[in-house]
Amino acid sequence: MPATPPPESGDHGRRALAAFLRSRRERADPDGTGLPAGGRRRTPGLRREEVSLLSGVSLTWYTWLEQGRDINVSPQILLALSRALQLDEVERAHLFRLAGRAAPEPAERSLQVPDAVRAFLDTLMPNPAFVIDRCFDVLAWNRAQEAVLGAALLDRPRRELNSAWLLFREPGVRALMPEWEAETEWMAGLLRQQAAYELDNPRFAELIDELTATSPHFARLWEAHQVVEFRSSVRHYRHPDAGDIEVSFVRLAVQEAPWLSLVCHFPEPGSESERRLRGLVTLPQ
Structure with a gap:
């Protein structure tokens, strides 16, 4: 039976989610996103506007998430952000848990026993x-x-x-x-x-x-x-x-x-x- 982890509580959970999103945005490689090459960047990673464009999540909504606002996030939005921020399977599961959602399983369940x-x-x-x-x-x-x-x-x-x-x-x-x-x-x-x-x-x-x-x-x-x-x-x-x-x-x-x-x-x-x-x-x- 799949386990649904308890959501992070209150302000602490929102701050943890916001910090994780910022850290993954700053780590993301703009060259791997398919965005047109721009000028020289003053800071590493993606801009918030670029995350919004890549994920289809409004800039205002994404900014609120990085600010730790008290808003509910759907699994669809979390999946879109996972793709935009180039998260791997472990990071995606962590993002879902921080948002108080059950982490999605891989599309294919391997029958190979480790x-x-x-x-x-x-x-x-x-x-x-x-x-x-x-x-x-x-x-x-x-x-x-x-x-x-x-x-x-x-x-x-x-x-x-x-x-x-x-x-x-x-x-x-x-x-x-x-x-x-x-x-x-x-x-x-x-x-x-x-x-x-x-x-x-x-x-x-x-x-x-x-x-x-x-x-x-x-x-x-x-x-x-x-x-x-x-x-x-x-x-x-x-x-x-x-x-x-x-x-x-x-x-x-x-x-x-x-x-x-x-x-x-x-x-x-x-x-x-x-x-x-x-x-x-x-x-x-």
Whole structure:
């Protein structure tokens, strides 16, 4: 779920926004704007009049912003100013936050899991962990996760490598979960909550359409319109080789790619579940 940062409060927020706009205007390269070459400039960067011309924002309105006036700024104006001031992705997000707006995401969400996150997955052994996107597609996992789910993660079409698809459609996953009914209700509620953020996402629509058409159980839950948020909790597995395993699980955001998150399961230290997990992934006791 995308996070909307709280706006900067009062005068402090307006002063911070004004200072940032001035600093980016003074840094901007006039030669990269397409403006006609002018005479020698007494100060570096762009003039306010040029920012107004490039962005389509009135000179009076832009001047008020640099003066820290108490005015509301629309996302459209912020995007126009971002382009005029040649802001990169990080600077654009900062501008939006200073104005009390949710930062826009990149037009393309990369499905590549950063190398550092993949390496982190391995350091979590013997705790099962995996990376998902906002459609709950599973993009990476560690050896412990593979040991728990077994063949459910292997040799599948990409569209089936999805937490919800596996839960509702894969008999092997259902057999692992003695509390499968509760797990499915929880997952359907998570999907309902996420749906409000994915209205224009064709992958999310494809997933819901397929589950609705192929799983009567999911269809009933979906029509109930129950909405839940993710909460760290406890999960039980009944593994055919390791026996009963109890783990807590958390979901962590990937800061550099906020549409990704890492889900990690971990047993109580020193518990029988920890011993069984270690045995399952053949790690030393």
